[in-house]
Amino acid sequence: MSMTRRQFVAALGASSLLTLWPGTNALASGSDTRMLVVLLRGGLDGLHALPPVADPAYVRLRGALAPDDPLKLDGSFALHPSLKFMHQLYADKQLLPVLAVAPPYRQRSHFEAQDCLENGTAKPGGSTGWLNRCVAALPGSDGLAIATVMPLILRGEGEATTWSPPLPQEVNPILLQSLQPLYAADPVLAEAFSRAIETEAAGEMAMQGKGGKRAGVQLPQTMAAAARFMSKAEGPRIGFVEDSGWDTHGNQAGVLARKLSELDNALRAYRDGMAARWERTTVLVVTEFGRTAAVNGTGGTDHGTGGVAFLLGGGVRGGRIAGDWPGLNARDLNEGRDLRATTDLRALFKGVLAKQLQLSESVLDTRVFPDSRDVKPLDGLLV
Structure with a gap:
């Protein structure tokens, strides 16, 4: 990937600064932190990836679809058995699952939900994305999307580029x-x-x-590519990776066993590729909505509401579960069918951005997520 003009100027400025003050570097100024957003398009079933094993209604609703031999976490929740690397990160206190989370959009259209998640507002629409607005709020920073076409989340006035894998998705x-x-x-x-x-x-x-x-190019290769760029000293501070195929209306057990294994391997590839910079890196794994609480007639689940997000990285306060669990009893479900969302995704995003990228509350409330003063950031996500 060719160096942009801003990258060249930033690199030149950094070189001059190091010449004048040898003790000054990116680590000392705190500007070397990295943040990667991974969007799983199609609606990851959070109840399959993070089974609520202590909820008595879970097995009744899922039956044979409930994963065998889940990886226990805290006694109430577990990880799907395909997520072995993530389970190790949890043990190392570098993984924080956030349950019952969703964007403010509460309907069940893939396109509208993804649009809302990417533009960072209370409803679909708009031509710029919240991740690009982060880049614009951080002078000298760049954004990178591992994608053929610039996704909505990184469109805008901020400096952002795309890199496309050599093989088609x-x-x-x-x-x-x-x-x-x-x-x-x-x-x-x-x-x-x-x-x-x-x-x-x-x-x-x-x-x-x-x-x-x-x-075709699989997610582990894509994530490894993101690490190659973002691990460099003058690499982009903000990255975005997307993956499709998470819409599991049928044969969910088989499809998600494969897809979750790919995700797990992809996160390992990214962690390994970031090397020492992993300690100052945060990864957000999100999806546009959850799935129905009950299994459907084709061994799958349909579009739902509340889902799951995963926060991981060297500076994450992990080894615990975040978010408020609403329960799976019929009276607790959204419209009698979906896990009820108790956390706005923007609250998760704000909590990470305030700590990881040092963005002020006023910038988050007005520029990055316009008209969102009533959405308070989640606290204590990072060390």
């Missing part, structure tokens, strides 16, 4: 769902599109049966 199933009605109305293209969808589905099912995945 697999086709986003949500995009295919959106295109299907358009092609179905075309007498020429409808049949060809239908055949393409069938071929894609057959290939995916065949790979799942073999325990593998179709060709």
